[in-house]
Amino acid sequence: MRICIVGAGAIGGVLGARLARAGADVSLVARGPHLEAMRTHGLTLIEGDARETLPVRAVETPADLGVQDYVFVTLKAQSVPAMVERMQPLLGPTTAVVWAVNGVPWWYFHRLPGPWEGHRLACLDPGDVQWTGLGPERMLGCVVYPAAEVIEPGVIRHIEGHRFTLGEPDGSKSERADRLSRALRDAGLKAPVRPDIRTEIWVKLWGNLSFNPLSALTGATLDVLCTDPGTRAVARSMMVEAQAIAETLGVRFPIDVDRRIRAGAAVGAHRTSMLQDLERGRPMEIDALVTAVQEMGRLVDVSTPTIDTVVSLVRLRARTAGCLAD
Numbered sequence: 001m002r003i004c005i006v007g008a009g010a011i012g013g014v015l016g017a018r019l020a021r022a023g024a025d026v027s028l029v030a031r032g033p034h035l036e037a038m039r040t041h042g043l044t045l046i047e048g049d050a051r052e053t054l055p056v057r058a059v060e061t062p063a064d065l066g067v068q069d070y071v072f073v074t075l076k077a078q079s080v081p082a083m084v085e086r087m088q089p090l091l092g093p094t095t096a097v098v099w100a101v102n103g104v105p106w107w108y109f110h111r112l113p114g115p116w117e118g119h120r121l122a123c124l125d126p127g128d129v130q131w132t133g134l135g136p137e138r139m140l141g142c143v144v145y146p147a148a149e150v151i152e153p154g155v156i157r158h159i160e161g162h163r164f165t166l167g168e169p170d171g172s173k174s175e176r177a178d179r180l181s182r183a184l185r186d187a188g189l190k191a192p193v194r195p196d197i198r199t200e201i202w203v204k205l206w207g208n209l210s211f212n213p214l215s216a217l218t219g220a221t222l223d224v225l226c227t228d229p230g231t232r233a234v235a236r237s238m239m240v241e242a243q244a245i246a247e248t249l250g251v252r253f254p255i256d257v258d259r260r261i262r263a264g265a266a267v268g269a270h271r272t273s274m275l276q277d278l279e280r281g282r283p284m285e286i287d288a289l290v291t292a293v294q295e296m297g298r299l300v301d302v303s304t305p306t307i308d309t310v311v312s313l314v315r316l317r318a319r320t321a322g323c324l325a326d
């Protein structure tokens with residue numbers, strides 16, 4: 001089974017190191033000093049007090065690798081369109097593309113029974129580049145629960161979490177999802193296959209759509225955002241608006257907003273990935289995490305006053321810091 005990880009930074013690095021350690025046929029696509037470090041010294045994974053360096057196959061050009069059985073996308077959402085053409089040599093007729101990216105996926109409405117089946121979200125896939133170039137039928141949903149960080153080139157700190165929940169967009173039980181789940185389990189990760197991946201996406205997204213922009217606006221860590229009465233109230237209102245959108249689209253949340261906020265607080269003094277991107281002067285993942293939810297609100301006629309306010313504030317924050325993705 002040939003597995004490729006496109007965008008092997010923090011999350012892709014955890015996956016790559018775990019799969020390589022388990023003896024899987026895995027290749028990593030990366031760039032810059034991080035790629036050079038992995039080529040020269042191997043990929044170092046730090047988990048708690050354990051530090052291990054593994055030899056990995058790491059390349060800059062996907063064409064060097066040929067057709068794969070599974071291609072994990074672990075890029076930030078806004079980096080994917082520019083990679084679509086370069087990914088073509090990895091894709092054969094049966095290749096599954098595992099969408100391990102936070103936020104609303106561009107294929108959200110693919111095979112979603114109901115009036116919006118096949119609808120395209122403009123802010124996520126302008127010009128349908130991903131829809132045409134990757135193809136929604138290749139997509140296997142994946143909700144990423146671990147937290148990780150590239151602390152220096154070639155070195156990943158896996159902070160917590162082991163679950164990569166998988167699911168087919170049409171909710172079917174498939175051999176490709178089961179096979180990948182077994183491979184991830186063999187690598188010591190948790191990879192349950194769920195019949196309703198969109199519910200999982202929304203539960204994770206609840207936190208990202210509110211905590212991430214609020215952290216970028218305030219500089220606060222999760223524990224503070226979730227307990228300060230002011231930011232907690234703003235996050236809660238955004239989550240309630242998002243819940244109304246998701247429920248209109250048929251999602252039934254297995255937990256309530258307050259439990260989700262408590263789970264965020266329990267992560268502790270963590271700087272969200274959006275805050276980290278802002279601090280490092282990197283493009284912020286605003287559209288997949290927040291703007292797409294606003295766009296879905298317009299689609300299903302649910303008003304989103306708090307989300308609208310936060311979108312405009314965080315976009316301006318990103319623009320003034322030079323961190324607005326193109």
Ligand SMILES: NC(=O)C1=CN([C@@H]2O[C@H](COP(=O)(O)OP(=O)(O)OC[C@H]3O[C@@H](n4cnc5c(N)ncnc54)[C@H](OP(=O)(O)O)[C@@H]3O)[C@@H](O)[C@H]2O)C=CC1
Nearest residue numbers: 007009010011030031074075076079101102144146147148
């Ligand atoms: N980190 C975390 O704790 C969590 C992240 N997520 C989600 O997972 C996804 C991945 O995030 P994360 O791993 O943190 O992101 P990272 O930025 O650490 O990893 C992405 C990697 O892709 C590389 N890259 C970007 N463009 C290209 C290109 N054209 N060619 C080759 N390499 C490229 C980046 O390189 P460069 O650095 O040079 O840009 C980077 O190394 C995101 O959607 C994120 O929201 C989900 C849960 C937790």
Ligand SMILES: CC(C)(CO)C(=O)C(=O)O
Nearest residue numbers: 146147207271272273274
């Ligand atoms: C906070 C965390 C790790 C989990 O919600 C995350 O997804 C992010 O920082 O973007």
